[in-house]
Amino acid sequence: MGAVGEPVQLYIYDLSNGLAAMWGRSLTGQDVEGIWHTSLVLHGMEVFFGQGVSIVSPPGTTHHGVPKKKLSCGITHLDKETFLEYIDNLRETYRADAYHLLSFNCNTFTNDVLGFLNGSSIPAYIRNQPSEIMSTPFGQQMRPMIEQMFVGRRTPSAGAAVNNLMPQLGLTPPTAPPTSQTPVPVPRLADDAPSVESVASNLQICTSAASLRTLLSSSPALAIMFTSPSCPPCNAIKPHFEALARKHASPRERIDFVLAETHVGAGAEVARSPEFGGPITATPTFVFFSRGKPVGECKGANRQELETQIAMLALTTYPPHPHTKLSLPALDKLASNLNPITFTSFPSLDTLEQKLESSLRSSSLQPETTDALSKRVLGYLRGLPASGAPTGVLPPGLLNVWPSATMTALQTLPPSAKFPVLDLVRLALARDASRLSSSPAFLAWIPSLLSHLASDLDNDTPERSYLLTALRVISNALVSPTLTARILAPDALSSVTRLVLRALLDPQDPKMRSAGAGTAWSIVARVFAARVGDASLGLEQIQQDALGGQGGESEEEWEAEMASGLLEALGEESDSVEVVHRLAASLGLLLYKSPYADEIRSLLEVLDIAATLTRKEDMVAKAASGAETAKDVVAVLCDVKTLTGAQ
Missing domain, CATH: 3.90.1720.30 (PPPDE domains)
Known part of the structure; x- marks a missing residue:
């Protein structure tokens, strides 16, 4: 040097x-x-x-x-x-x-x-x-x-x-490219x-005061164990500390665990600092922080006391939602079955081929576009099994031509001829959502497809079959957690919301309103599953901030838009008890345990939700008096009243 x-x-x-x-x-x-x-x-x-x-x-x-x-x-x-x-x-x-x-x-x-x-x-x-x-x-x-x-x-x-x-x-x-030299x-x-056995991902080792300070500022909940290899009690309780780290690794209510070795330079520095609970004079010592502030400490190898302190830390940092104190039996029952409403019927592919070819002939499309749809995509659909998930990889080159051919056709064909082209996507998602959700090309296509559909259909006279098919595409996509995450992303969700609200508020077509209510339920059910961390659906990792982000609506804005649209549609619905049921269920789950429940409730009060819910109770009672369906719908409406204080 x-x-x-x-x-x-x-x-x-x-x-x-x-x-x-x-x-x-x-x-x-x-x-x-x-x-x-x-x-x-x-x-x-x-x-x-x-x-x-x-x-x-x-x-x-x-x-x-x-x-x-x-x-x-x-x-x-x-x-x-x-x-x-x-x-x-x-x-x-x-x-x-x-x-x-x-x-x-x-x-x-x-x-x-x-x-x-x-x-x-x-x-x-x-x-x-x-x-x-x-x-x-x-x-x-x-x-x-x-x-x-x-x-x-x-x-x-x-x-x-x-x-x-x-x-x-x-x-x-x-x-890695080959190198000419040998290491x-x-x-x-x-x-x-x-390779060796790994520890929990939320268990870290203190390497410097600066890194611990960064973690303390970013972690909602933090537990530090000050330890030393020459300390027998430390060695006795350390495996339990590591087990607690694995137990509290869920992203929803994560607690970060840190081992600070007091015999190592960085650990010794941390142990002396009041910023981290020091000076630490004995090991093992455990110090607990909630949102950057110290909330507890315990010493010694007492497993029960350590568990109690960790439980108190979790409760302090992640208090239960006020709605957990309410009796909401109808909504709790709905929350036990959050599967989306899907549209998996498969028509005769020969009939579909005839409709598709008739649609494609209605405009001057290039041969490569018509061949991609009528031969490549239709051939792929013919190869899908009627039951069970397809195996292997997607046909080579399929997603090199399918997205562009579909977008060209949707931009060129007259409105009445578009739905067979879009129905190809619905059918593929009905039988092959897993493989499609693993394709970066398909995931990349979703925002532009939904944006085009929203621009094409959000008008006073949308082509009926085309809009119904668009809603069914969305619903079928929500079967896949990966596709759900993509649809909830800001660059796609605004388009989805426009399509759903357009259908919900259709003044003339009951079937359109029913389809819109079904898709609304599917979306809200997925948002609720993410909110409560429903592991059975594979959605516990999708946080609600998926709804916000750069270029998109905030969570609160989106919930407010959906809630007001659902309430308006509920108020206007006078034909179908089933649609009332779906709308009330969607509105209830949208509010249930929402971090913005108070703000949304205030908005709904201004929109006179109490009067709307009372009118719907009367409508259901008259339309289906004594039927089990009526009882279920009234029970949901009552729970929504409880949530919103509209008694």
């Missing part, structure tokens, strides 16, 4: 090998340049964290291939021997079993080491990438797959984790190949 210091470089690798840049926006709604892995280069070595801490020399010869970027990170005045001694001291903290793709990864390591070398940090777009992607509907849907890789299983490296996810997305796993490991350094 010269007198001016040793240069430090950050090597940045894209674990997706370009696929993130290709599909990132369509999947997440934001540009994703790459899935970043980083390492530090200095003293002729490349240092990184994966399956433990690894050092490779010469730089650029790791199994990650060629770095996409190389950034200068200033200099350090540490000599090589001191640096290696520091890295060896980190091995106990940066163990293979502590690795987690989202919360304790290679970038956590490089950021900590760079801070030690010269006080700087890696770029924010790399540090914050996991939280930014996980905050999207798609990221929330992917989280369960990622968590399954890291909880009580053999821990994969970052590259292996990304490779494992690619087939589930219908993408080809990336392969030369420094003696006594960890190999990146072995």
Whole structure:
């Protein structure tokens, strides 16, 4: 090292090998340049964290291939021997079993080491990438797959984790380009190949006061265990602390757990700081924080006391919704069956082919468009089994032509000829939603298709069959959690809402109102399932902030729009008890346990919900006096009255 210091470089690798840049926006709604892995280069070595801490020399010869970027990170005045001694001291903290793709990864390591070398940090777009992607509907849907890789299983490296996810997305796993040099490991350094049992994803190891401070500011609930390897009580209760971490890892009511080793430099610094409950004078000591403020502490290896403190922390941070104190038997019964209303009838494909060809002949479409729809897509539908899920992959090239051909046809054909083209999508979703939801191309198509349908149909005289088919496409898509997350995303939900409200408020067509009410129920049921974390539907990871985000409505605005539309439709409905039932059920679940229940209730009071509900009770009683259906509908209306205070 010269007198001016040793240069430090950050090597940045894209674990997706370009696929993130290709599909990132369509999947997440934001540009994703790459899935970043980083390492530090200095003293002729490349240092990184994966399956433990690894050092490779010469730089650029790791199994990650060629770095996409190389950034200068200033200099350090540490000599090589001191640096290696520091890295060896980190091995106990940066163990293979502590690795987690989202919360304790290679970038956590490089950021900590760079801070030690010269006080700087890696770029924010790399540090914050996991939280930014996980905050999207798609990221929330992917989280369960990622968590399954890291909880009580053999821990994969970052590259292996990304490779494992690619087939589930219908993408080809990336392969690192070959290098001409063979990695030369420094003696006594960890190999990146072995895998070990992982700990819970929400159990982290304190590596610095700065990283703990960041976690404290971002985590709603935090439990810190101050421990030492020479402390027998610590060793006795530590497995129970780790078990509690696994128990409280649900994103809905997550508690972050941190191990602060008081014998390690960073842990000792944290233990002395009042900011984190210090000074800590004995181990084990547990300190609990709710939304950044200390709320409790306990000492010793008392399992029952620890469990009690964790339960109190959960209750303080995530208090039960006020609606849990209400008696709402009808809505509770509805909440036990949240499946969407689907339209799975399959017509004779020969008949469908005749209708399709008749529609396509009604305008001057190019042969490649008509062939794509009448041959490629129809041929694909003919190959789907009548029962059971299709296996294997989608027909090669199908989604290279289907979206563009459909959009061209919908933009060109007269309104009366469009519904057979759109019905192809409904039929595909009825029998093949699982494979379609795994296709990035299909997911990318959804927002533009729904936007076009909303623009085409949100008018005074929409073509009836076309609008009914659009609603059925939406309902069938809601069977898939992945497609549900995509539909609830801001760039799609506004279009869906326009279509549903257009149908609900149709003044002349009872069948249209019925279809709109059915689709409204399907959407609200999915939102409610996400709200309460219904694991049986695979929706516990879809947070309600899927409804908001850049370019879309906020959660509260969307709920207000839906609630006012449902109430207006309920007030106007005079023909069908079934439609009244669906509308009241949708309105009730939309409000039930909503974080915006008070605000929405105030809006509905202004719209005179009490009078509307009373009129509907009278209508149902007259239309179906004594029938079980009438009793069920009146029970739902009564629960909505209870929710809104419209007694």
